[in-house]
Amino acid sequence: MGLARLAALHGVATTYSPSAGVTVPVPDSTVVAVLAALGVDAATPDAVRAALAAAESAAEERLLPPTVVAWLPVTGPPPVALPPGARVRVDLEDGGLLEWRENVPPAAAPESGAAASAERPAGGSSAVPGWPELPTGVHRLTVRTAGGRTGSAVLVVAPEAVDQPAERVHGFLVQLYSLLSARSWGMGDLGDLAALASWAGRALGSGFVQVNPLHAAVPGAPTDPSPYRPSSRRFPDPVHLRIEDVPEYAYVTGQDRFRLDALLEKAAELRASVLEKGALIDRDAVWRLKLRALELVLRVPLGPGRRAEYCAFLAERGRALDDHATWCALAEVHGSDWHAWPAGLRDPRSPETARARGDLMDRVDFHCRLAWLTDEQLAAAAAAARDAGMPVGIVHDLAVGVHPGGADAWAQQDTFAAGMSVGAPPDAFNARGQDWGLPPWRPDALAASGYAPYRGLLRGLLRHAGALRLDHVMGLFRLWWVPFGAEPTEGTYVRYDAEAMLAVLVLEAHRAGAVVIGEDLGTVEPGVREALSRRGVLGTSVLWFERDWAGSGRPLAPEDWREGCVATATTHDLPSTAARLTGEHVALRHRLGLLTRPLDQERTEDSAEVAEWRACLTRLGLLPEGSHDEEGEIRAVYRFLLRTPARMVGVWLPDAVGDRRPQNLPGTWDQYPNWRLPVADASGRPTTLDELAASPRLHALMEVFRPVSAPRTGTPGARPS
Structure with a gap:
């Protein structure tokens, strides 16, 4: 007990x-x-x-918890219970001050610009007797009771809910690395993202483009290609840079220009190997070329204006950027797992690390420059989406955790739980449970810091995002912790302060004017979806999983879907729609030895499920006679999604050209080329962005969206008030 x-x-x-x-x-x-x-x-x-x-x-x-949350408008009881007569002080994040005595009737407001009196609340009305109107932000709350006890806490004041799209929008879902163009260096880059957004917004009326996490990867031999196990979630990976778009590229001269041109030729060969010869995307080979090119380009001195912009970026990102760049420089010398570094360097605040940072200052500055250049190109992609009239724009993705040997885990050791890994418990789909190899945040450390690491992470990701998707959003409530050396079945749930996590999320999204999407697939604790919906966080609804589970078990009627979601036919972890309709996903798993039941049984069950959906589509008049071919059925699937009340409808970009292959096949490592496949057509031939834009099959699918797209109102990027 x-x-x-x-x-x-x-x-x-x-x-x-x-x-x-x-x-x-x-x-x-x-x-x-x-x-x-x-x-x-x-x-x-x-x-x-x-x-x-x-x-x-x-x-x-304890008089106060470490962090107090207040939702606006504040109604009902105060955000935290305080003794009668207690003196309350709120130091506002903008330098202002509020003071009052708890449970003293409101009096006249002080003059503008003056601090509230200690005997009365601040000016303005409040639904909570004795409490002033609170501005949104992260403040410091201090309380002193009549008996002399004192307490202090971080006070997070957030809007009641994050804004949602002002109108129903549709857009593309794509893994950026998989989208190559005639200018890519062997994998999709931020120039390709800007081009996709500009084309989709202008030519197709698309409202958003959602991409995979663009977080910094852990360098290795080979690098883990998964975008969901990064070195850092706080900074993007410069492998996504379009080298030719770096301003200093145009000023490379002499022998450096000769070397740079030679690298361009090798990049063209690498691109051709993927697009013409069927090679897999080789992130490491791409980065080797780009790193050499960037080392040439960054020899060009910055002009006064560019230097001022760079210095402003350094000041804005502060110690977080310094830590990240220091880790990158140290990793070049000592390897990418900081646990194996010399003892003194394992502590980011040690004298040894400070000396090493000084010795490696040129490389530290180099990695700071890379972060700045990547930030600039992320901003350019966001601007391209806005300029194309996209109401939402670029949807970025936040991975659930970071690599234990990477930059964030090194720089924020006090925030992560040592000896623990995040995973999932056993369930009906995986009796052995899962261990994702990601160290979890300590809930006590987050609360004690006023959620500063979480706030900083969100603010960085939302800099250039029209929306943010949170992978495994249930992690805001609880995570499955697995001790090192134990089986996933031997883990347990650890609970987080969901109210505080949500308040910080809503506050930062509100400040950025961004939509929030939660990936809430799989086992979801009762009450979680309701709590997310109450705060305006959209869920994720995938066609094949939406059934009347409480009743007939049949496909859920479109009008019964929830409004607060992104509706889609598939995700990066699931078969493409063509593979699902044809049963090719079963054949693939059979070839790889992943089936847990006889092939005939799997095929029979899969065929019955697909037939049930075909019957549903036909019954609704979405699959008219004569359209029972693959392309017609895929169009019918998306017509169905448009029948739902979903606020956002996502088109898996490979669906538009009939790609059969999943980008990731859970349960595999070297058996399948996860995260290394270019978008391809129905025959498996890689398809460039240029070819996608001209594809009759893609345009036929997108015609499905034209009749139901509501006319745009207001200015691009506007949100409802």
């Missing part, structure tokens, strides 16, 4: 439910290990008693 009580106080579950009516106990060894990662000793009964007594005593003595 003592261990369970101690675990509950720290948000650590001692049981979990893999399915309705089933409860599974968590091993005590797991609970002890997770508590240790949170700084709590529970190794012995005596340690448990001591830790429990300390935790309960601290809870009784």
